[in-house]
Amino acid sequence: MTPFVSLENRTIIVTGAAQGIGQAATRMAIGLGANVVAVDMNEKGLAQTAVDLPAAQLMTVAGSVVDAALAERTVREAVARFGGLHGLVNNAGITRPAMIEKMKAEEWQQVIDVHLTGSFYWLQAAGRQMLAQARAGDTTGGSVIQISSDAGRKGSVGQINYAAAKAGMLGMTMTAAREWGKYSIRANSVCFGVVETPMTEVVRGEKFRDNMLAQIPLGRWSSPEEAVRAVCFLLSDAASYITGQHIAVNGGFHISL
Structure with a gap:
């Protein structure tokens, strides 16, 4: 039996x-x-990611996502090594929290650069390659996943930069879905609530823990492994008729029509 979700x-x-x-x-x-193709500024972290993974299936690239030339070069190198490109997960992110009236210009710009501008660079570079493959007759198609957040749909106190960037990623997703659908290239966003990662340590800490958990109907955080099931589903042919959508993986933290 063919697996329901496969990325072969x-x-x-x-x-x-x-x-x-x-x-x-x-x-x-x-x-x-x-x-x-695993991309990050943290070379040591990339090496840890690679532990126990088959070298034949993994390529690591160290560098900043806010580097358009790196995005273009990485796509070329990925195609040279693996023969094509079929998916992108725009996940890189940072936080620089501050209340609106206290936020410094550089704190605003750093977050916008990484989440929004960086995502555009990689979306553009990956999209160009997937479009070229489609125009050359490849019917495999492609899938772009933007890692957004509930913050982009409901706001986030002390993180206007992050909320604005994540909201912008939703618009980017919908536009890519409309432009590229005729080439069987899909674009979707996954909006996480609170996942157990280093970025959420503060909100999961003693000061905010009880209040945050009270807002989550399932009453718990998500592990990264649980959260990314939706990402891999959307990358696969199991989601072949899903595009332009914002999928919430949040335990009910944000519920909307």
Whole structure:
């Protein structure tokens, strides 16, 4: 029987792959048969991500996502090594929290650069390659996953930069879905609530823990491994008729029509 979710013969770029969601997505995608290009500034973290993973299916790239030239070069190198490109997980992210009236210009710009501008660079570079493959007759198609957040749909106190960037990623997703659908290239967002990663340590800490858990109907955080199941599903042919959507993986933290 063919597995319901398979990534066999697919090559996928994952940004922010050195920890948390990116690391979990890399490991799960490889387990499902994919070749993965893992991108992160943290070389030591990339090496840890690679532990116990088959070298034949993994390529690591150290560098900043806010580097358009790196995005273009990584796509070329991925195609040269694996023969094509079929997916992108735009996951890299940072936080620079501050209340609106206290936020410094550089704190605003750093977050916008990584989440929004960086995502655009990788979306553009990966999209160009997937479009070229489709125009050359490849019917495999492609899948882009933008890792957004509930913050982009409901706001987040002390994180106007992060909320604005994550909301912008939703618009990017919908636009890519409309432009590229005729080439069988799908684009979707996954909006996480609170996942057990280094980025959420503060909100999961003693000061905020009880209040946050009270807002989650399932009453618990998600592990990275649980969270990325939706990512791998959307990358696969099991989601072949899903595009332009924002999928919430949040335990009910944010519920909307």
